[in-house]
Amino acid sequence: MAIELKMPALSPTMEEGTLAKWLVKEGDVVKSGDILAEIETDKATMEFEAVDEGMIAKILVAEGTDNVKVGTVIAMIAGEGEDASSAAAAPTPASQQTEPTPEPAADKAPETGTAQLTAAVEKTRPADPAVPAGTEMVKTTVREALRDAMAEEMRADPRIFVMGEEVAEYQGAYKVTQGLLDEFGPKRVIDTPITEYGFAGVGTGAAMGGLKPIIEFMTFNFAMQAIDHIINSAAKTNYMSGGQMRCPIVFRGPNGSASRVGAQHSQNYAPWYASVPGLIVIAPYDSADAKGLLKAAIRSQDPVVFLENELMYGRSFDVPKLDDYVLPIGKARIVREGKDVTLVSYSIGVGVALEAAEKLAAEGVDAEVIDLRTLRPLDKQTVLESLKKTNRIVVVEEGWPVCSIASEIAAFVMEEGFDDLDAPVLRVTNEDVPLPYAANLEKLAMVTADKAVAVVKKVTYR
Amino acid sequence: MAKAPARNAPTPPAVPNRERPSEPERFKASKEQLLEFYRQMLLIRRFEEKAGQLYGLGFIGGFCHLYIGQEAVAVGLQSALDGEKDSVITGYRDHGHMLAYGIDPKVIMAELTGRGAGISRGKGGSMHMFSTEKKFYGGHGIVGAQVSLGTGLAFAHKYNEDGGVAMAYFGDGAANQGQVYESFNMAELWKLPIIYVIENNQYAMGTSVNRSSAEDQLYKRGESFRIPGIQVDGMDVLACRGAAEEALAWVRAGKGPIILEMKTYRYRGHSMSDPAKYRSREEVQSVRDKSDPIEAVKRELETMGVTEEQLKPLEAEIRKIVNESADFAEQTPEPDPAELYTDVLVETY
Numbered sequence: 094m095a096i097e098l099k100m101p102a103l104s105p106t107m108e109e110g111t112l113a114k115w116l117v118k119e120g121d122v123v124k125s126g127d128i129l130a131e132i133e134t135d136k137a138t139m140e141f142e143a144v145d146e147g148m149i150a151k152i153l154v155a156e157g158t159d160n161v162k163v164g165t166v167i168a169m170i171a172g173e174g175e176d177a178s179s180a181a182a183a184p185t186p187a188s189q190q191t192e193p194t195p196e197p198a199a200d201k202a203p204e205t206g207t208a209q210l211t212a213a214v215e216k217t218r219p220a221d222p223a224v225p226a227g228t229e230m231v232k233t234t235v236r237e238a239l240r241d242a243m244a245e246e247m248r249a250d251p252r253i254f255v256m257g258e259e260v261a262e263y264q265g266a267y268k269v270t271q272g273l274l275d276e277f278g279p280k281r282v283i284d285t286p287i288t289e290y291g292f293a294g295v296g297t298g299a300a301m302g303g304l305k306p307i308i309e310f311m312t313f314n315f316a317m318q319a320i321d322h323i324i325n326s327a328a329k330t331n332y333m334s335g336g337q338m339r340c341p342i343v344f345r346g347p348n349g350s351a352s353r354v355g356a357q358h359s360q361n362y363a364p365w366y367a368s369v370p371g372l373i374v375i376a377p378y379d380s381a382d383a384k385g386l387l388k389a390a391i392r393s394q395d396p397v398v399f400l401e402n403e404l405m406y407g408r409s410f411d412v413p414k415l416d417d418y419v420l421p422i423g424k425a426r427i428v429r430e431g432k433d434v435t436l437v438s439y440s441i442g443v444g445v446a447l448e449a450a451e452k453l454a455a456e457g458v459d460a461e462v463i464d465l466r467t468l469r470p471l472d473k474q475t476v477l478e479s480l481k482k483t484n485r486i487v488v489v490e491e492g493w494p495v496c497s498i499a500s501e502i503a504a505f506v507m508e509e510g511f512d513d514l515d516a517p518v519l520r521v522t523n524e525d526v527p528l529p530y531a532a533n534l535e536k537l538a539m540v541t542a543d544k545a546v547a548v549v550k551k552v553t554y555r
Numbered sequence: 556m557a558k559a560p561a562r563n564a565p566t567p568p569a570v571p572n573r574e575r576p577s578e579p580e581r582f583k584a585s586k587e588q589l590l591e592f593y594r595q596m597l598l599i600r601r602f603e604e605k606a607g608q609l610y611g612l613g614f615i616g617g618f619c620h621l622y623i624g625q626e627a628v629a630v631g632l633q634s635a636l637d638g639e640k641d642s643v644i645t646g647y648r649d650h651g652h653m654l655a656y657g658i659d660p661k662v663i664m665a666e667l668t669g670r671g672a673g674i675s676r677g678k679g680g681s682m683h684m685f686s687t688e689k690k691f692y693g694g695h696g697i698v699g700a701q702v703s704l705g706t707g708l709a710f711a712h713k714y715n716e717d718g719g720v721a722m723a724y725f726g727d728g729a730a731n732q733g734q735v736y737e738s739f740n741m742a743e744l745w746k747l748p749i750i751y752v753i754e755n756n757q758y759a760m761g762t763s764v765n766r767s768s769a770e771d772q773l774y775k776r777g778e779s780f781r782i783p784g785i786q787v788d789g790m791d792v793l794a795c796r797g798a799a800e801e802a803l804a805w806v807r808a809g810k811g812p813i814i815l816e817m818k819t820y821r822y823r824g825h826s827m828s829d830p831a832k833y834r835s836r837e838e839v840q841s842v843r844d845k846s847d848p849i850e851a852v853k854r855e856l857e858t859m860g861v862t863e864e865q866l867k868p869l870e871a872e873i874r875k876i877v878n879e880s881a882d883f884a885e886q887t888p889e890p891d892p893a894e895l896y897t898d899v900l901v902e903t904y
Contacts, residue, residue, distance in 0.1 A: 286740055294703020295738065298706060325696070332898045334693070373904070
């Protein structure tokens with residue numbers, strides 16, 4: 094029987110890619126291990142290997158085709174003794190390939206729980222008051238925005254360097270540092286061995302010695318090996334030295350759940366770092382904030398933990414085209430105005446909150462959404478002002494519920510805004526379990542817009 | 556016909572497969588230099604004795620780790636550094652290193668008593684003192700952390716091309732921490748200008764080197780990273796200085812890091828609250844009698860014609876300095892309560 098060759102997913106989050114080049118042609122006989130094609134994603138170019146033996150009967154997607162969805166049949170292989178023409182005749186015609194191919198249900202990869210987090214993130218948002226009216230906007234991925242922030246700051250200050258695993262020659266494990274090695278050279282873009290505790294300490298020491306390091310953790314899960322230096326060495330030194338010894342350093346990398354990577358690679362550390370005096374903790378949601386806040390973090394004289402999110406790296410948002418777009422640290426932002434309830438969130442949770450707000454709007458509930466952006470110091474004022482208007486707060490957090498940012502919001506709102514509350518502050522978070530691998534369980538474990546909607550109904554007594 | 560192999564051919568002497576530093580020579584100090592070493596070591600000894608007293612009187616709280624017995628190490632090594640460009644970092648047993656750098660004993664003692672005039676405004680304490688002016692970077696309480704941080708200081712020297720060398724002190728206990736080896740690896744990989752100084756005082760708290768270290772010759776600990784090591788008599792200030800010169804020549808020549816294992820001994824407990832049941836009184840007394848670093852310098856000075864009588868004014872001067880620092884540290888006020896909230900962050904957000 095003819096074998097269908099399908100567009101492969103080259104990473105857990107890849108949904109489509111470019112079929113850059115065919116390395117075989119129709120009629121070629123291939124065996125397992127032969128390189129058939131090159132496939133490009135926004136992160137990398139990868140080789141597509143044959144796993145089956147036979148003859149390439151038909152190529153269905155021409156090279157150079159963009160946006161080929163994962164799972165699309167791109168070629169047919171005729172098995173041994175099989176008639177190539179019959180194999181070629183069988184499948185979907187090539188002309189349909191620009192449209193997403195409807196896939197039979199049985200074939201479909203199980204849907205990841207984290208897909209629901211980014212379902213509604215492309216929604217437009219009110220203009221940022223920090224941006225002058227009429228400023229040109231450029232669609233930029235979060236990944237590119239972060240890279241641009243680093244590159245712009247590195248051009249301006251020779252003390253800044255980037256250090257971490259695979260940041261230079263590999264161009265970044267998640268391609269956030271793409272192109273930096275070419276522009277700044279190996280002195281300032283430094284690949285380290287896999288040695289988180291060690292290079293976090295080296296970076297911290299270099300900051301004490303007067304440099305301005307950006308330390309990339311491949312993910313913040315691995316920063317657990319280095320948390321001693323982040324907290325004991327970086328955060329406390331200025332205080333312990335009576336203000337003598339500064340530590341201007343940025344620890345950055347993806348944080349929170351990725352997709353189907355299991356419990357050790359899926360954790361939101363925001364509450365851990367946000368509990369430490371001496372640190373600044375930032376967790377942006379979209380590209381503009383990623384850029385403006387990373388630039389501010391790099392310029393800060395204080396140690397900054399900058400929490401990114403892998404699932405957001407490939408998402409595009411408008412970034413104002415300004416020479417020097419820097420945002421203030423410690424300022425939350427209202428990303429959707431409303432009057433009935435305030436949804437407070439940060440990082441990827443903002444997308445969930447916005448989606449929930451849309452669903453609530455359809456039911457006549459007008460939700461305000463606040464993106465905290467900075468988790469330490471927390472912008473209490475923006476939250477309390479919003480509470481005065483809506484009298485109800487629900488916190489949406491992609492993370493565990495216990496001792497969370499949501500817990501902190503509930504506490505200070507009770508302490509400082511009690512009289513404005515018409516309902517208890519409720520939390521919508523991930524379940525209180527290590528993140529499971531199985532697709533259905535992962536889905537059950539994650540925060541969702543529907544869960545947020547249900548909780549909002551409780552506080553609005555609907 | 557094949558030639559029979561030569562019998563009894565002499566085996567060629569083993570040659571190291573890579574460059575090694577030379578065996579350091581004992582420093583040839585002038586009388587003035589040796590007197591200065593004596594002065595500094597005696598200052599540390601008397602300062603630490605006074606600190607021990609103040610602890611007993613309740614003026615100093617928490618942990619207080621005394622440097623008594625190890626004076627030759629800090630004095631010998633730091634005398635070789637260039638104060639303009641080299642940097643120093645150490646762990647929590649840091650009073651001696653600060654005094655050896657000429658930092659005012661008053662502000663050190665005032666930090667020990669937790670006063671506003673202390674070098675860290677009373678917010679650091681015995682373990683957390685810094686002087687960025689002197690390029691002394693602390694003062695770190697997590698065993699081994701200063702090794703990675705010091706490697707970072709060396710990284711900064713190389714990055715800035717300022718010709719400076721970092722000296723990172725740590726103990727035989729810290730030598731078993733993982734981050735030490737992570738740092739060794741990067742330092743050699745990137746040829747960073749750093750001297751790793753293992754102050755082997757024989758006991759990590761109460762655990763002797765032999766009970767904690769599979770390889771107890773700690774100067775060999777860099778071997779698998781191709782970092783050469785030298786074992787040094789840490790009770791001999793001139794041997795210490797000589798080793799520092801050799802190490803500095805190696806590092807300044809761009810050959811990367813080097814390890815100095817200083818064989819030394821602390822007379823007092825690990826900290827003030829150490830009952831010291833892990834070793835005998837006789838052991839401590841024997842070291843004091845046979846290898847005391849200060850007595851050794853005194854004898855050396857005698858051979859140069861400096862009599863005990865001539866040293867008396869110097870000793871009196873040091874007692875005066877130490878007493879004044881103690882008086883100051885007892886009398887100067889505690890930090891203003893408002894200091895509680897300062898220096899958490901540099902900037903305002």
